[in-house]
Amino acid sequence: MTLTAVSVDERLRLAKDAARQVGLLDSAAKTGMLRAIADAIDSATDTIVAANADDLERGRSAEIGDALLDRLRLDATRVAALATAVREVAELPDPVGRVLDRRTLPNGLELQKVAVPFGVVGSIYEARPNVTVDIAALALRAGNAVVLRGGSAAQSSNAALVEVMRQALASQRVSPEAIQTVDDFGRDGARALMNARGLVDVLVPRGSASLIETVVTESTVPVIETGAGVVHVYLDATARDEWARKIVLNAKTQRPSVCNAVETVLVHRDAADRLLPDLLGALAGAGVRVHGDDTTAGYDPRVVAATDADWATEYLSLDLAVRVVDDLDAALDHIRRYSTHHTESIITEDEAAATRFLAEVDSAVVLVNASTRFTDGGEFGFGAEVGISTQKLHARGPMGLAELTSTKWLGRGDGQVRT
Structure with a gap:
């Protein structure tokens, strides 16, 4: 008609x-x-x-x-x-x-x-x-x-x-x-x-x-109001290597042009030596350009220097900001400053850290040990959104x-x- x-x-x-x-x-x-x-x-x-x-x-x-x-x-x-x-x-x-x-x-x-x-x-x-x-x-x-x-x-x-x-x-x-x-x-x-x-x-x-x-x-x-997605994944000190790599890659590369794709990964300093070399290599292999702080850049020469603007950027592309933080409190401070209150995820085996993250992060969806790509009406069983x-x-x-x-x-x- x-x-x-x-x-x-x-x-x-x-x-x-x-x-x-x-x-x-x-x-x-x-x-x-x-x-x-x-x-x-x-x-x-x-x-x-x-x-x-x-x-x-x-x-x-x-x-x-x-x-x-x-x-x-x-x-x-x-x-x-x-x-x-x-x-x-x-x-x-x-x-x-x-x-x-x-x-x-x-x-x-x-x-x-x-x-x-x-x-x-x-x-x-x-x-x-x-x-x-x-x-x-x-x-x-x-x-x-x-x-x-x-x-x-x-x-x-x-x-x-x-x-x-x-x-x-x-x-x-x-x-x-x-x-x-x-x-x-x-x-x-x-x-x-x-x-x-x-x-x-x-x-x-x-x-x-x-x-x-x-x-x-x-x-x-x-x-x-529906908002932009400056979405975070925080890799805590106890994050499993396999989960960290698999979840970050999925959250960034499955469909980078959508609002629930991760834009910033925060890594606990105590886990950086264990997680970052493999993770950065996997990201580079998937075509992701990493914008990292000085510590992150020390693990891989392909990392480009991050600016303050990177932490507030919704890339919607195969770009990712990565920062090493001292602890959970520093991760929460970073998220409070730069998040658009869309989706954040923590990868951890520490139940106390998971509980704090769920309680203290002020976003529409907060996840533990799961990809941010699940923030979606279809995935939530709504049929569409x-x-x-x-x-x-x-x-x-x-x-x-x-x-x-x-x-x-x-x-x-x-x-x-x-x-």
Whole structure:
């Protein structure tokens, strides 16, 4: 179903109207709707990949960089993964209608606090066509309409995906206006979305630190802040050699362009002689350029000197900052200073150190003896994710269905009046 509204406000109002219909669908109807979307994505693989090829060509010409090109790229395997994620969301328990609290007042008035849809969920993101599908699927499963601004880099891919999903909604007799995009309005569309208070109920930005900062500071619509990932792994004095090497390599190299990839490794001084020679060699073998302090550089001539800026850098590439610290307290101090409160992990066999790390690190996800790459809605069992919230209000960490609902109180009485 082709977009026909000629103004941003008109599209937002259509989304608001469609949200009422979606919000009243029962769980079975929402499941059927999402299954239809997944089937439609599978059927349109060639069309989607061809549209994505246009975006990739423009991205290369614009020299947007390898990290953004990787996030932008869709091939048949990634399109199939998008459809699979939608099917997984379709089978998740319906978050709407959950009873979160109940009580009976002394006068007999019965109260229930229940989960309800937000209404209209907006998202502003860049070079991530997977977000187009993930957020739409999660928003719809939670009974919401969705308005998307995916950025110019992925405009062809996003347009193809939105068209496919809107057609799937129409085939299920659900208003296709429940999925809207303002991409064709460019930056004016983004500004309108950020200031659509009363039409859009919540806005979720995903992308670079500058994009997120712009949305947070300029929006009049309530924003759930997702943050940049200056992510740390701390190798404690008792860290196993094999775990240290395996976890750091996975956290850095499996997909370096994502926000849960490690950017800084801290090494306890007492473990440096044991861990660093092998670890630095393994990183070099995997194509990682290490930016290290003076101590780290002494273990491998390939290490480049780190600057103060390196400790605060989200590389999103095969670059890694490595620093030797005196002890756990020094590691915690470094993390407090430079972390973006996304994900941190400690590798240790000291239970007391693990307990302190879990208690004292103020990040959305804190891990022991595991890769930071697990900070992900799919890995957490959400089917997909809206984003990874680094704020503390409403939602924190990977956001799934529950985070796309609000609450209301329902009361049933038999004539009570307040005295």
